[in-house]
Amino acid sequence: MLKVPNHQVAGHQAGDGKLGPLVDDSGHFCKPLQSDDRGSKEVFFYTSFSSNTNIPNHIRRFFPTFHGTQLIEASNGSGKQPHLVLQDIFCGRLNPSIMDIKIGSRTWDPEASEDYIQKCFMKDTKRSSLALGFRIDGLQIYESEGSGFWKPDRQLIHEFTAEDVRLVLRKFVSSNSSAGVDPDCTFASTVYGGSGGILAQLLELKEWFEHQTIFHFYSCSVLMVCEKKSVVKEMSSGAEVKLVDFAHVVEGKGIIDHNFLGGLCSLIKFISEILTCSDVHTAKASLQDPRRNYIYTNCDTDN
């Protein structure tokens, strides 16, 4: 009944005798507890978050539902191992385009060991975290029935520059996401924009992060999901934001999570620019030639 998830874009993956998460048919995502203190920290987070009455419901929906822990036959054949039982956020999705974005210019908490800080510090500097306040950690973008998903390998993702990140965030909402083409951002207004779109959801999260001092979310990811095929069929875009990976969450101790908030605001700015740009483009295109809707027009939105 348990199987390797169809849609996983980052983190340890099951299969080939390796330990990784498994999903069942009833919408559960079973994540093996990491053996060092990361496992226990994530359990502690979910337990504490679930029972905390200060979390507003409109914020709770951004987190996977927690169904406790359970001993489950591990994917690497090592027998029954403790797993977190969580909501499978891709359950029922057909062709989800997914971006896994690790938020924060720092992925380590100030109380971590010196060795760990040094390791993360190097990684944050080498990748885009330090510069952008976030980094893309994994992605899959639906292209078409024929070609399926674009899912670049880890090495390529690790080398993303600021410009690559900008491009990929545009591809995420484009009908022509294949390499070598200027993404048209056709779906920007339906996926990123609108009252139920990704930008609105990120802004809701941001508002909470401006005030909440309960948790600091180091090395936590924002997952952005959408269904481009549904947009074409004029159904809902399925635009959804979820937070995942809480193995490095620590207590906020009365201080806001300025590291997460800063990175989140940076991501919001990237997405806002794509929306502004695609508006300008649509207006320009329709003025000039209604058939040229898909040509990308570069626009300067700086301030």
Add this chain to the structure above:
Amino acid sequence: MLKVPNHQVAGHQAGDGKLGPLVDDSGHFCKPLQSDDRGSKEVFFYTSFSSNTNIPNHIRRFFPTFHGTQLIEASNGSGKQPHLVLQDIFCGRLNPSIMDIKIGSRTWDPEASEDYIQKCFMKDTKRSSLALGFRIDGLQIYESEGSGFWKPDRQLIHEFTAEDVRLVLRKFVSSNSSAGVDPDCTFASTVYGGSGGILAQLLELKEWFEHQTIFHFYSCSVLMVCEKKSVVKEMSSGAEVKLVDFAHVVEGKGIIDHNFLGGLCSLIKFISEILTCSDVHTAKASLQDPRRNYIYTNCDTDN
């Protein structure tokens, strides 16, 4: 005509044959150019900022006016040296209470040398920058005509914990700021609150930092100024916010300054809490006993 400023709370200070800034009677603050590249970087910033037409006027007012550079007799007797000629922001002030708050959990820019990064990193960790996203770098708080200002020495300030920072931000708006007393926050609503208060000004800055991608302000300070004596006399509180120290400003390259923004939001949260707390206190006090207006009531405003 040039003299040592009366109201300087941080940075190199003139006097005793040392090099430091000087002020004149016509409202100029002359800051010697630091001899390494920090001097030229600050000139570059002021020049570039002054001529940049993308800076809105309501934001420009948060920066000291720049009057160019000039060769001026240096305070250490080394003869004529190049100085930045800036607006003296304390000109005309009688008894300004001042907080110099260095914003950002990082005070180094990602392109600095490894040695410099290491030096700043240690300092940011030891002081409150890493934890709070900002640190108090200097302060003077007006107490009374008799006792003058409370101006703790640098060593004490360097050891400020999160709780010390909270206390000092309360003292800044209290009529009883002497040590050992619970600050009453009498002036919170007039200095921090209101449409012209410090919180409103910080929020205006915040809004700009959510969008501006022109500069990244590493190691830059927010100065908060007020005149408590004026509040007592029912005159204006003189609440003012200014940004100073731009020797480590770098180009934003299309990315928001998430480091500054995160720290600014953290400071805003601290100040909002004092305001909320003082409202609760005032309400409670007036319900219980109108004469006990000055007793501090601790309040839990978390979320």
